Amino acid sequence: MDIKTQLRQHFAQLVSLTDDEFERIWSHFSLKKLKKRQFLVQEGDHVKYHYFVAKGLLKASYTDESGKEHILQFAMEDWWISDYLALYNNTPATLSIDCIEDSEVLTLSDEDRQKLTREIHAFSNFFLQKKNAGYVGLQQRVLLLLFKNPRERYERLQELQPRLLQRVPKTLLASYLGVSRESLSRLYQGEL
Amino acid sequence: MDIKTQLRQHFAQLVSLTDDEFERIWSHFSLKKLKKRQFLVQEGDHVKYHYFVAKGLLKASYTDESGKEHILQFAMEDWWISDYLALYNNTPATLSIDCIEDSEVLTLSDEDRQKLTREIHAFSNFFLQKKNAGYVGLQQRVLLLLFKNPRERYERLQELQPRLLQRVPKTLLASYLGVSRESLSRLYQGEL
DNA sequence: GGCGAACTGTGATCCGGATCACATCTTTTT
DNA sequence: AAAAAGATGTGATCCGGATCACAGTTCGCC
Incomplete structure (x- = not known):
């Protein structure tokens, strides 16, 4: 299956899009290929993109003062990843994101995401649903860590x-x- | 300040709404008054509402097999609270929400929220922004618990x-x- | 094909925080 | 006003998991 189809099916799991809508959305993505150990985001970077993992495996992590790395999130095929704190607040990245395996990711700038979100209601809905699911998932993780x-x-x-x-x-x-x-x-x- | 104004200002912090839009939104909320120790949601309940805390202090918690209570979230004035897992998946509540102080909350059914979200773009945007902020907040909490x-x-x-x-x-x-x-x-x- | 780096297992020791037990002190309830 | 329930501090003991140290194994690389 090609990556375009993969993305289309990914959206289709939550919302329905017309061919035209999908084409408009698709036109804002670009493909990026990365090798194992390569960084997608490094601490201090200006973060502009959402990343959709088409292939491979990545991790988002925080490195503390003593140099120890703490992993916040993994992302494999069909998962999204970014430093959302940096992305939404326009602050320098506090996280690093790098590849555990050779990977291919689709990038979407938050600017484009905002535009698409305004223009295409189903797309806005997709993001809201994703965030909700992510929020609930994190709550479960907090409970797990707590007790x-x-x-x-x-x-x-x-x-x-x-x-x-x-x-x-x-x-x-x-x-x-x-x-x-x-x-x-x-x-x-x-x-x- | 009356509660209606409080809610309006709460929205205004993130998005701008016309008087007419706000009135339409406002009409779907109802006020609920609760006393200390009273439950808003109990484990097993069918959860239909989002709750906006107008006054008071509540907590959302999970009780494990051994009977120990683990607190997932507090909510005071201008915070939102619910069992989102139950709300979005239409499953019985796994959390309990009860009052630490006498409280007043505004309720909004998720059904109405969906409707308003479809009709009023700024409102949809408000929810997306709130979820993003909540998501990032939880990520920070996970990091805190991790290390x-x-x-x-x-x-x-x-x-x-x-x-x-x-x-x-x-x-x-x-x-x-x-x-x-x-x-x-x-x-x-x-x-x- | 050999060398260094990353990965994984395992033993010995140590310590932060849990648990248990009890003593105030403060609210609620009646 | 008394009794019951909740909130908080503090001592004594115990244990899960961290830390330190080392060894074997696998992987990427010049």
């Missing part, structure tokens, strides 16, 4: 995103789950 | 929401921060 121990967090991730577990190195998984690499390694001694 | 210790989380809250700290009992604060009540109590021995 589940590392083992339960790991198991939950296994349920919800089994594909992710297999593609992401354990070191990075540990950081996403808020556990040390060593403790994570000890968790799944008893299982599988 | 800051209880003391730093407490200090951050003190910076960001000093008013909240003074109104919320320490027991509930502890639950929101993901610390035991006892440990929280020991945190601020050295300060102030």
Whole structure:
């Protein structure tokens, strides 16, 4: 399947668009190819784009004063990623986004997104629905971090995103789950 | 200031509405008065409404199998609250929402919100902006939970929401921060 | 095809925060 | 006004997970 079709189907899961509407939307995207370890956004950058992952695997992370990296989000095929804090507030990026695997992403500037959102109601609706789902997902993650121990967090991730577990190195998984690499390694001694 | 004006000004912070548009929106809200400890939503309820807090203080919380309560969100004047997971997926509430102080909330059904969102572009925009801000806020909270210790989380809250700290009992604060009540109590021995 | 870097497992030790237990003190309720 | 329920502080003990240290393995690269 080509990337244009992939994007079209992605929208179709939540809203319906006429051919004309989709063409108008599509014309504002550009394709960007990246290799493993390459950065899409670096701390301090001016962030202008939303990124739709067509292929590959990326991570968004924050590096604290002591140099430790904390992973906020992974993104694989059909996921969106950006530093939304920087994007919406027009501030320098506090996150870094880089590739765990060779990847292809579609970029959409927030300026264009605003324009399209004004012109095409279904598109506006798409974004609202996405944000709602993302918001609810983050709430669940907060609850998980608040009162589940590392083992339960790991198991939950296994349920919800089994594909992710297999593609992401354990070191990075540990950081996403808020556990040390060593403790994570000890968790799944008893299982599988 | 009366509640109608309060709501109008709340919208005005993010979007501009004509008198006519605001009247149309306003007509879909109803006022609900609640006393301390009263529930707005209980686990298992069918959730139909968004709630805008006009006055008072509420909390949204999840109760785990062992009966412990974990606080996901507080809401005071000019904040919105609901069980969004239940609201958007039409599933029974997993959260409970109840009053920490006597409160007055404005209710808006999601059905009406969808209708207004379709009819009034600025209103749609308002919701999208709110969700974005909420999403970013939750991301920050996840980062805080991931790699800051209880003391730093407490200090951050003190910076960001000093008013909240003074109104919320320490027991509930502890639950929101993901610390035991006892440990929280020991945190601020050295300060102030 | 060999060298360095990233990845993963595992042992030993340590410590932050949970848990348990109790003592005020303050609100509510009746 | 008394009784019950909630809020807060504080000591003693315990344990999950962090940290430190090292080894084996796999991967990308000159």
